[in-house]
Amino acid sequence: MDVFMHAIAFVLQWQNLAALAGGTVVGIIIGVLPGLGPSAGMALTIPLVMSWHPATALIFMGALYKCSNYGGSLTAILVNTPGDASNAATVLDGYPMCEKGRGGVALGISATSALVGGTVGMICLILAAPFLADFALEFGPAEYFLTAILALSLIAAVVQGATIKGLMAAGLGLLLSTVGFDVIAGHLRYTFDWAPLEDGIPLIQALVGLFAVTQALVLAESASSISRLAKLSGSFWEGVRDYFRHPLIVLRSAVIGLFVGVLPAVGQSSAGLLAWADAKRVSKRPETFGHGAPEGVLASETATNACMPGDLVCTIALGVPGSVGAAVFLGVMIIFGIAPGPLVFVDKADVIYSLFVALTLTSFLVFIIGMTVASRLAVVTLLPNNVIVPLILVVSLLGSFAIRNEMADVIISLAFGALGYIMLKGGFTPIPLLLGLVLGEMVETNYHRALLVSGGSYSIFYSSVICKVLIVLTVLSLIGPYLGPFWKTMTQGEK
Amino acid sequence: MKEKFKSTEVWFKIALLFVFGGFYLLAMPFPEDSKQFPQLLAAISLALTVIALGMDFLRAQVAVGEIGGVDDTELMVLDAATRRARRKRFYQSWAILLVSTGAGILGGFLLSTVFLFVGFGLAFGRRENVAKNLIVAAGMTVVVYVVFGRIMAVPLLDGVLW
Numbered sequence: 001m002d003v004f005m006h007a008i009a010f011v012l013q014w015q016n017l018a019a020l021a022g023g024t025v026v027g028i029i030i031g032v033l034p035g036l037g038p039s040a041g042m043a044l045t046i047p048l049v050m051s052w053h054p055a056t057a058l059i060f061m062g063a064l065y066k067c068s069n070y071g072g073s074l075t076a077i078l079v080n081t082p083g084d085a086s087n088a089a090t091v092l093d094g095y096p097m098c099e100k101g102r103g104g105v106a107l108g109i110s111a112t113s114a115l116v117g118g119t120v121g122m123i124c125l126i127l128a129a130p131f132l133a134d135f136a137l138e139f140g141p142a143e144y145f146l147t148a149i150l151a152l153s154l155i156a157a158v159v160q161g162a163t164i165k166g167l168m169a170a171g172l173g174l175l176l177s178t179v180g181f182d183v184i185a186g187h188l189r190y191t192f193d194w195a196p197l198e199d200g201i202p203l204i205q206a207l208v209g210l211f212a213v214t215q216a217l218v219l220a221e222s223a224s225s226i227s228r229l230a231k232l233s234g235s236f237w238e239g240v241r242d243y244f245r246h247p248l249i250v251l252r253s254a255v256i257g258l259f260v261g262v263l264p265a266v267g268q269s270s271a272g273l274l275a276w277a278d279a280k281r282v283s284k285r286p287e288t289f290g291h292g293a294p295e296g297v298l299a300s301e302t303a304t305n306a307c308m309p310g311d312l313v314c315t316i317a318l319g320v321p322g323s324v325g326a327a328v329f330l331g332v333m334i335i336f337g338i339a340p341g342p343l344v345f346v347d348k349a350d351v352i353y354s355l356f357v358a359l360t361l362t363s364f365l366v367f368i369i370g371m372t373v374a375s376r377l378a379v380v381t382l383l384p385n386n387v388i389v390p391l392i393l394v395v396s397l398l399g400s401f402a403i404r405n406e407m408a409d410v411i412i413s414l415a416f417g418a419l420g421y422i423m424l425k426g427g428f429t430p431i432p433l434l435l436g437l438v439l440g441e442m443v444e445t446n447y448h449r450a451l452l453v454s455g456g457s458y459s460i461f462y463s464s465v466i467c468k469v470l471i472v473l474t475v476l477s478l479i480g481p482y483l484g485p486f487w488k489t490m491t492q493g494e495k
Numbered sequence: 496m497k498e499k500f501k502s503t504e505v506w507f508k509i510a511l512l513f514v515f516g517g518f519y520l521l522a523m524p525f526p527e528d529s530k531q532f533p534q535l536l537a538a539i540s541l542a543l544t545v546i547a548l549g550m551d552f553l554r555a556q557v558a559v560g561e562i563g564g565v566d567d568t569e570l571m572v573l574d575a576a577t578r579r580a581r582r583k584r585f586y587q588s589w590a591i592l593l594v595s596t597g598a599g600i601l602g603g604f605l606l607s608t609v610f611l612f613v614g615f616g617l618a619f620g621r622r623e624n625v626a627k628n629l630i631v632a633a634g635m636t637v638v639v640y641v642v643f644g645r646i647m648a649v650p651l652l653d654g655v656l657w
Contacts, residue, residue: 168544172514182525182528189522189529387615394611394635398639398643407600410596414596422503426561447532
């Protein structure tokens with residue numbers, strides 16, 4: 001309880017409130033810009049917050065991550081373009097509502113979803129934290145090693161039917177993390193006598209390259225840029241009232257969101273679509289879904305907002321990110337010296353609880369912004385790509401440069417940008433690579449520590465119950481994507 | 496067979512073969528504790544790459560799926576015309592990026608900023624908006640200089656030339 005009270009006092013300091021407000025506004029703007037998601041947004045702003053207190057920086061990043069989803073719902077409703085994949089389900093009913101002159105109502109529902117879904121999710125996260133802290137005491141180096149392997153195998157399977165490619169990308173990330181001074185023997189590895197690599201591949205520069213530069217290149221190659229803003233009409237408050245007329249759908253969607261969030265590597269887009277389908281299934285007027293049903297917007301937005309806190313549970317407690325944004329957030333945590341794992345609730349309780357309190361406050365801030373200026377923020381979608389692309393590149397590369405004032409860092413970011421782009425073109429996602437890079441040191445250190453503890457015996461990796469569970473989950477995560485089609489073929493064969 | 500060598504995916508996997516092989520071989524002179532982990536990883540990754548490539552060549556059709564953005568996890572297939580148009584814009588983007596980085600190395604990051612805004616404005620902006628794009632470029636450069644150069648004291652004009 002003491003930690004919690006300290007966290008509240010900490011968040012209420014002016015600089016943390018400013019970080020919270022800044023992260024919220026930047027998050028909404030990032031979300032509004034189609035093509036830019038939370039991961040690119042966080043990658044862009046890491047250099048900006050590098051000199052901040054870790055808790056303040058995490059508050060900013062957490063708010064940005066959480067609010068980009070709300071920003072994406074604005075464009076889904078007003079422009080018929082989801083700002084992010086997580087808003088895909090919102091488009092189905094949000095834009096038709098706007099076309100029918102009920103855009104204000106849809107925005108009211110969306111803002112209330114951010115408030116209710118986000119708050120419910122955060123309360124569940126805060127309640128779950130003490131249990132995770134108790135669980136921490138059971139973890140040794142072998143368990144940490146296997147948890148990281150589980151995280152990598154789960155993320156490797158994130159692209160349907162491309163698990164091997166995901167594992168290859170994870171392997172590349174882990175190998176790149178071995179560049180520089182070896183933490184065990186103090187030996188220099190793979191530096192080719194180039195000084196900027198002696199401390200290893202700089203994580204910030206790599207992250208900026210993989211996400212911000214790559215996404216800028218993707219935006220640059222797509223010709224479409226200028227969007228068309230729909231005329232806004234309908235009352236915002238009517239949307240708020242509409243929202244509370246469907247308590248059952250709210251509850252079901254929040255539970256779906258939380259559940260999907262806790263599942264590693266599933267993500268917010270699935271939560272929104274699942275909740276939308278569920279609301280349609282239980283609705284008395286399912287034929288209205290897809291034609292401007294307020295319940296459709298309500299369900300998808302409540303689920304995606306409740307999903308993010310669930311997503312954070314796995315990311316913070318186990319180092320297993322539930323989505324792309326969470327993987328980047330994990331990278332941000334490592335950059336600020338907050339190693340993920342169950343022990344984080346004991347060792348860095350002040351930082352983690354401050355983040356939770358701040359994220360709860362963010363839900364209210366989003367609602368206030370939604371009531372006042374949110375619809376006006378959608379005008380940034382009118383910016384053409386020839387302004388947005390160089391802006392992203394200048395801000396991201398300048399961020400890389402400003403950390404050590406070296407052009408070598410810009411070159412590293414560009415190299416990772418090129419790598420990320422080629423990976424996308426080859427059907428590889430850069431997320432496992434990032435995760436390998438982020439978790440590499442933790443994996444190697446715990447691998448050596450576990451062998452040291454066991455006197456060189458590999459039996460330590462399967463001796464405890466937790467290890468066995470982790471191994472089973474890892475195997476399941478790897479063969480799981482192939483089991484579905486296999487089962488289908490078998491059953492079809494029988495028929 | 497020829498078709499398969501046109502795929503970015505296949506070429507990327509072949510490149511990965513060399514990268515993983517390189518990681519394994521370069522680790523040989525390292526002390527035992529230093530080389531154990533990277534060599535184990537490189538060997539596993541190498542085996543996975545060989546399997547993936549083998550599957551590609553055994554398959555009847557060429558894999559042409561790509562991922563639309565860093566936040567996406569779905570494979571999508573674009574038609575040949577769209578791919579060609581995008582490739583052209585991609586080459587233009589890289590040309591601008593390389594020129595601006597070179598300018599940055601020579602004259603400081605502020606020059607990179609100018610080249611990026613002017614380059615993208617001229618290459619991707621509409622012809623009738625050239626003047627507007629140049630004004631935006633000048634305005635953004637001034638904002639970057641004031642915010643980063645003056646307020647945050649980032650040495651934006653430190654280059655090889657001066």
